[in-house]
Amino acid sequence: MLSLFWVEFVRSWKLFKRYPMDALAAVFMLLFLFCGLFYGAEYLANGSQHFGDRIDSTVVLYINWILVIGVFSGLSGEMQREADTGTLEQLFMARISMPNLIIIRAFASLGVNFLVTMLTLVIVVWVSDVNLSYPVLALVPLIASVLTGIGLGMMTASITLLAKKAMGLIGVLQLLLIFIMVLPFDTWSETAQIFGYLLPITSSTAQLKALMSDNVSTLSLPHLYSMLSGLLYLCLGYFLFSASVLRAKRSGSLSQH
Numbered sequence: 001m002l003s004l005f006w007v008e009f010v011r012s013w014k015l016f017k018r019y020p021m022d023a024l025a026a027v028f029m030l031l032f033l034f035c036g037l038f039y040g041a042e043y044l045a046n047g048s049q050h051f052g053d054r055i056d057s058t059v060v061l062y063i064n065w066i067l068v069i070g071v072f073s074g075l076s077g078e079m080q081r082e083a084d085t086g087t088l089e090q091l092f093m094a095r096i097s098m099p100n101l102i103i104i105r106a107f108a109s110l111g112v113n114f115l116v117t118m119l120t121l122v123i124v125v126w127v128s129d130v131n132l133s134y135p136v137l138a139l140v141p142l143i144a145s146v147l148t149g150i151g152l153g154m155m156t157a158s159i160t161l162l163a164k165k166a167m168g169l170i171g172v173l174q175l176l177l178i179f180i181m182v183l184p185f186d187t188w189s190e191t192a193q194i195f196g197y198l199l200p201i202t203s204s205t206a207q208l209k210a211l212m213s214d215n216v217s218t219l220s221l222p223h224l225y226s227m228l229s230g231l232l233y234l235c236l237g238y239f240l241f242s243a244s245v246l247r248a249k250r251s252g253s254l255s256q257h
Contacts, residue, residue, distance in 0.1 A: 147230030154237030
């Protein structure tokens with residue numbers, strides 16, 4: 001498994017270096033979207049640049065969203081690229097099972113996604129002139145968000161495998177993730193928060209904002225619940241993708257890609 005992970009990591013890095021303009025174009029589009037949100041909010045505020053803690057939260061939410069959609073849309077994109085190049089059936093004939101291969105690819109591509117996210121973060125911080133403190137404890141909700149993103153990505157990859165194309169659905173889900181992430185989880189009642197942990201990204205994003213704004217300095221049970229929620233989505237995505245693989249094999253639909 002470790003050797004396969006290293007091979008997939010090198011593969012992701014070489015693809016990144018081979019097509020650098022695609023990565024730069026992605027960074028440009030993400031920056032363009034952020035600038036539209038930032039300067040649009042400034043215009044609505046009558047030119048005032050004093051947003052207080054809200055701009056910090058906006059940057060944190062936006063960067064977390066970039067990282068999540070990177071792993072989320074990357075899995076379905078991998079399935080689509082393999083189908084377009086005609087190598088999808090060959091992957092199914094490999095010794096390692098397709099679900100295991102996909103999840104290893106997801107973790108291996110995190111390095112490239114993290115690089116793109118950090119590049120975007122540096123430019124966003126420069127544009128918005130915001131000071132962010134990133135404590136080590138913030139890695140816990142960040143990891144929970146990434147695990148949830150991989151799980152959601154495997155769910156959409158299963159749809160891509162059966163429906164042939166799902167790029168439109170991926171675009172809709174990316175926008176839906178923004179709505180889910182901005183839900184005021186920290187203001188909900190205890191009962192509502194119990195159900196809120198079942199929502200993807202919501203609780204981990206709220207905890208990430210609290211940790212980076214120094215409102216919380218230690219880990220607690222809610223952080224454990226968010227991590228368990230991320231693992232739940234990861235396992236659910238793995239199960240659904242495995243079920244879609246069996247269905248595709250039994251129906252003989254792989255040759256139709």
